[in-house]
Amino acid sequence: MKLIAIDLDGTLLSDEGNINQASSEAIRNRLEAGDIVAICSGRSLHDTKELTKRAGLDLPLITGNGAVTYADHNVIEHLSMKPNLVHELMEKADREGLYYEIYTNEGIYLEKDIIHILEKEINEYPKLSEADRKKMKAMIATQKDQFGLKMVDNYRAIQYETLDVYKVFILSFQRELLDKLHLDLENRKDISITGSGRRKLEIAHADASKGNALQSLAKYFQVPLEDTVAIGDNFNDIPMFEVAGKSIAMGNAEPEVKEMSDITTKNYNEDGVAYALNYLII
Numbered sequence: 363m364k365l366i367a368i369d370l371d372g373t374l375l376s377d378e379g380n381i382n383q384a385s386s387e388a389i390r391n392r393l394e395a396g397d398i399v400a401i402c403s404g405r406s407l408h409d410t411k412e413l414t415k416r417a418g419l420d421l422p423l424i425t426g427n428g429a430v431t432y433a434d435h436n437v438i439e440h441l442s443m444k445p446n447l448v449h450e451l452m453e454k455a456d457r458e459g460l461y462y463e464i465y466t467n468e469g470i471y472l473e474k475d476i477i478h479i480l481e482k483e484i485n486e487y488p489k490l491s492e493a494d495r496k497k498m499k500a501m502i503a504t505q506k507d508q509f510g511l512k513m514v515d516n517y518r519a520i521q522y523e524t525l526d527v528y529k530v531f532i533l534s535f536q537r538e539l540l541d542k543l544h545l546d547l548e549n550r551k552d553i554s555i556t557g558s559g560r561r562k563l564e565i566a567h568a569d570a571s572k573g574n575a576l577q578s579l580a581k582y583f584q585v586p587l588e589d590t591v592a593i594g595d596n597f598n599d600i601p602m603f604e605v606a607g608k609s610i611a612m613g614n615a616e617p618e619v620k621e622m623s624d625i626t627t628k629n630y631n632e633d634g635v636a637y638a639l640n641y642l643i644i
Contacts, residue, residue: 382635
């Protein structure tokens with residue numbers, strides 16, 4: 363029996379934002395063969411549950427880059443951030459004029475008019491090609507289309523003391539702004555910092571990572587780490603590559619991610635996950 367952890371964006375999800383038939387069938391085949399297949403994503407628990415539900419799949423879920431783990435229809439691990447830390451991160455993001463989202467046990471809180479920050483960044487971007495403009499607008503659409511969004515007039519009106527906040531997600535098309543914030547935070551011991559792309563910073567509990575969560579899930583299901591497999595494409599997948607018995611990078615993965623992997627499969631839009639499940643995992 364193997365435990366196979368699969369990333370979502372850039373890995374399992376199609377351009378339409380769903381888990382297509384080929385991938386769903388390949389997952390079901392592995393389940394019927396006695397393996398355990400889990401989703402391991404930076405997305406929220408609410409969003410990930412809906413995506414797997416729409417595909418007709420009932421799977422263990424690692425979400426928020428390892429902050430929340432869900433198995434057997436229960437949350438088995440939830441690494442929350444203290445309210446004062448959340449307020450501090452919000453202040454830093456506001457100071458730099460950055461777009462951000464607050465991931466909580468009740469859903470993702472999104473300030474009503476904050477999308478305009480990203481739209482403004484696109485308009486001010488120097489020498490932007492039409493193809494790049496299209497990609498940026500698609501990224502904005504992805505954020506707006508997440509399941510479990512809770513729109514609020516002002517982030518300051520949220521009672522964080524009554525919530526379990528597990529991630530602050532920051533997105534910017536101005537790389538220098540993200541670099542400045544990352545530099546300010548990189549030596550902190552009370553947080554973890556990762557990203558599912560070069561335009562994103564994802565800040566969570568110090569112990570939150572896909573690697574730690576994969577180890578916890580393997581222990582929960584009593585699967586030796588040497589019998590685990592990780593499939594992904596981006597920087598936040600590297601921690602699970604470091605602990606998995608076998609790591610598989612997507613054909614479209616970042617070069618640094620491919621370097622950390624044991625093998626590379628096809629691109630996400632060539633059913634790379636299905637190919638890996640059917641032919642690369644023995």
